Amino acid sequence: MTSLDDNSKEKLRSVSVDLNNDASLVIDIPDALCERDMVKFTVHTKTTLSSFQKPDFSVPRQHEDFIWLHDTLVETEEYAGLIIPPAPPKPDFESPREKMHKLGEGEASMTKEEYAKMKQELEAEYLAVFKKTVQVHEVFLQRLSSHPVLSKDRNFQIFLEYDQDLSVRRKNAKEMFGGFFKNMVKSADEVLISGIKEVDDFFEQEKTFLLDYFSKIKDSTAKAEKMTRSHKNIADDYIHISATLNAICAEDSVGVEIRGLLEGRVASDQELKLTELLRYYMRDIQAAKDLLYRRARALANYENSNKALDKARLKSRDIPQAEEHQQQCLQKFDRLSESAKKELTSFKGRRVMAFKKNLVEMAELEIKHAKVSLTAHPIKHTV
């Protein structure tokens, strides 16, 4: 069981820009427990809003609760014109757990020092995964709380406040099926979105940009992850090499001291910053794309309703219903477009700021780490 204390929480840095601007609703995850496969997050809310029963309270939540909340928001018709913050990914401890297992098996072939170091590295990796997942769940909630419309969502309030288990409301088999269907529709939307004739320059540009950017950032995320993995492998190699060299030279009557080679850093902050930044915005851009899809669908509906109206006029039948329907579609589309424009503009600003923040922090960490490794390992040798 691992828990996150206040101390390490201080060091957590959000990938997104500071979201807790509005003091009327402040959310954080001060604590989390990891039990085998399950992570229990403590969601803590401080609010001045009268819509809540208490001004300061906490509830335990699981990852699945977050997914439920996300999905209900996506499925809410009213929010069709908004970018719904991407759902946090499932906590994945597979990699460090597997490595821990392998380490246990190989323990006999290592020196005590080696084993201790490897264990230390793995524990740090484990902790890093843990920190990452807490952060990403926290950001999801903070995105919601800082959004003028979404922060008022009823289900959001339930999520924050309801002090019983939420599992009854979570996905059951029927909803799962619904989710599957939803994905099928989405891929049909891809075709739709590229095929639609766009009258608005703004959206035309956004569409081109987002589609292109998405594929690029997805690629960059994958490549950044591969880089991180290679660094980790090298760090492990150094642990073994330095331990073996120490064993060889310790045997000698001539005293040679080798203070561990530039030791590996694992789940290094700087690498996390880069990959996490890219990964987060990859998902965020997907959310923006989803908005465009919804708008495209609304446009398609409107165009269909026009056709239907023409047909009705031709047949001189059901004209008022067709007109009514067409008006509704038009209104819906207009509302959606207006809202989408606002959302996409602020999204861009947010994205640029987040990139700046994280790139600066990453560079600073790289410098800091390199300097530390230079001073921490002087070569001492006696003859």
Next chain:
Amino acid sequence: PKQDSLMDDDPEDLFAGATEEVSLDSPERDVLLSDGPSPAITPITPPTSVIAPRIGHAHDDMFTHSSFDEIEEEEGGDSFDVHISVSDPEKVGDGMNAYMAYKVSTKTSLSVFKQRDFSVKRRFSDFLGLHSKLASKYLHIGYIVPPAPEKSIVGMTKVKVGKEDQSSNEFVEKRRSALERYLMRTVKHPILLKDPDVLQFLENSELPRAVNTQALSSAGILRMVNKAADAVNKMTIKMNESDAWFEEKQQHFENLDVQLRKLHASVESLVCHRKELSVNTAQFAKSAAMLGNSEDHTALSRALSQLAEVEEKIDQLHQDQANADFYLFSELLGDYVRLITAGGSGDLELYFYFIFFRIRGVFDHRIKTWQKWQDSQVLLLKKREAEAKLQFTNKPDKLQQAKDEIKELEGKVQQGERDFEQISKIIRKEVGRFEKERVKDFKTIIVKYLESLVQTQQQLIKYWEAFLPEAKAIS
């Protein structure tokens, strides 16, 4: 007629059957102690005493009758001042008969050499020929002869066939580097430095071509090791105090062997992962550049392009580091443990045995020397008993014969004792020298490697410090 010495042609000789021609001929047995060596190799006869192997070359006067102690005194005179470099690999000839010729340059102020600054052209088989001679002359006396770089049929074929690609260039460079290390280790050995074959190798413009280059084959080594193990197991050794030293050393080398094996595996892994990192970094750099192009915010776009450039530079650092990884560690491990170059999978185990054997082999020979001495003592005892019995019979001829035999045996026993003490002394010295040198080497190489890592970190700092203002300029 061969002189009856302790170094007799012995069916149990550890070196018999060890050597095999790479060209798949039947293994040459007893090559080291036979009367008829192949014409290309200097005639080798068993040494008449432990100390002075017979050589038939120009520098006879320097060595033939010197005792080991005298040589040591001469050593004190000159400080070690020989530097050898192997360079300018040049392909000679065409097709499958082609070979690489290397320039071997020597710079020295030692009087044992005829000149101060000179060079010759040598091919790989010349190196193997030299090693073969040195091994046959010195190994069984107790000296630790540096192992020769191994053949690589695959690697060399590529070069012969004229494949001018990166892997064949790498192969030639690795070989060149290995040959240089081999020669430096050889001349660092105070006895080998003065060996006529070594001097001839370095100085003579023409060398007779060593046709039957005995490369110690894997199968041969395995046979040798198993034989040695069996032979030692069969003997019952009475351990006295001085033998405790040898036992301890044997254990020490066995431990070292295990550690070196581990180290080798880790270093191989490091080199491999470093190469992966380089590839991944380069790919990320390209991806970041594309992302930068895609980005419509100007300042961010520029920053992303800068990031891509930084990562490209870092990739170059990784590649340089990978080279440093390989060369420095191969020097560290190279002569103690073989890094397999092109081809030759599965031989690593056997090469480890080989190196181990080099050290252990001399230990085993010492044991055999002791055993032979003991055996002759036992025989002497028996002969004396027989003589005593003969005293009571009236057979003056037989009695005289017995007396003669006893006299001969007594001589043998004394020689045996001397040989045993001598080999023990030499081994102790050699092991001490070997260890000292090894530790010195390790230290030097590790310090050098750490310096390369330090340099990398310093460069990294520079790159990121240049990038930082670009990132801060995003607004």
